[in-house]
Amino acid sequence: MAISYMDYTSPYVQFTYDLSDNLFFKKNDRNYINALSIKQLNTLGNVSLLDIYLSTGNIVEPHYHQNASELVYCVSGAAVVSLINPFTQELLNFPIRPGQVANVPQAWWHYEIATVDNTHLLAVFDAPIPEFIGGSDLLRLTPAEVLAHSYCLDEAKVKETLAPITRTVFIGPPHDCKKYQARHQAADHTAHIDQSHGHPAYGYSYQHPQKYDFPQQQPVIIGNGRAFANSNGIG
Template identity: 65%
Template sequence: MSTQMDYTSPGTQFAFDVNTNPIFKKDANNYLNLLSVNQLNTLQNISLLDIFLSKGNVIEPHYHQNASELVYCISGAVEISLLNPFTKQYVRYLITPGQVVNLPQGWWHYEIATQDNTHLLAIFDANVPDIIYGSDILRLTPTNVFAYTYCLDEAALKTTLAPIKNTVVLGPPTDCSYNPVQGASAANPSANQGFVQQQAANPNQVMPQQKYGHHHRAPQF
């Protein structure tokens, strides 16, 4: 929400070095820096994440309850998948430098770098973006609730979710030994999963790479 700003105040801030405010760092090539109103007090209804990824790294499935997000690719390439809550379909976009994907407020989505040295700018229409991570939903919801609701084996579910002890943010974990299914890769976990291909009428237009609904399997991490 916009507030009246006193631009004559000696405490007014007009510049900030985003490199000085990391919010998560997996390693030297995979990290996120944040700019919000908490760092630059003249911001109104805008904030951003400066994102750096190497090939195969994933910004885990999540949503923003208070903001829409515009993702701009600066370098490298990234696959962005979003769940359309109205059609119940996932749509995947592969974008390269100069291309964008718009993620409406509250929509479930994730990003996977398909090249090394991928650099993204995520711009939000809120001065502090809220982020609800999938790993928190999985690790903090009692397993007996999941088991009862979906008729699952609770013991097996506990074993499966036990490694998720903290918010993941950037996956997979550095000690992960998971071997993707035959034909898939860390940079494209949805390969060979029965997706419907879409063709772009204009080769310069950013188009969904593939989409899938409730009759198809979602990417297997």
């Protein structure tokens, strides 16, 4: 049930908003996210959304929302929504095209990968401000010696591998990821799109970049979770 504490007689009551006025994150002109929460539209109850634009192979990094479920709706293009079922320990991949949705239960690990250019997704949350815990944050904030000890890894190699991760990724791979650029250019010449499954036949949609560059956006702490906000709320 939506809850709103707005005084509807107030002269400041809001019923409409332009999402382009609240940029959450921008990688480039084809990969960016706009956001809407109660801080932009004060008549909202327990609902918020992210307006996501992606080009082929770009990924909303693996993450979870500890305070919200997420319904991903495909407006245009195509994407694969992937999530891990914590009860069965299965990785599930759901290709979606315009008019189709994929649902991510609260606090489940998931990510979205665009499989064609000009992909537009709406991510709708059942919380006024969804908290975001990104994989990049878990990797960069957990001490390398703890990861190495936990999983019997070479600590020096862990440090070297994770050293470039200094901020939250949001949309990967980063614009200066040389490995992704080379692979993407080669794919442009040789790949074809499997229309029935909605993913490139050459399959790099499911591969993850190993080098990262990071946005300027900085997280703020909300309770025990993480949300990303500027003076206008999310984004």
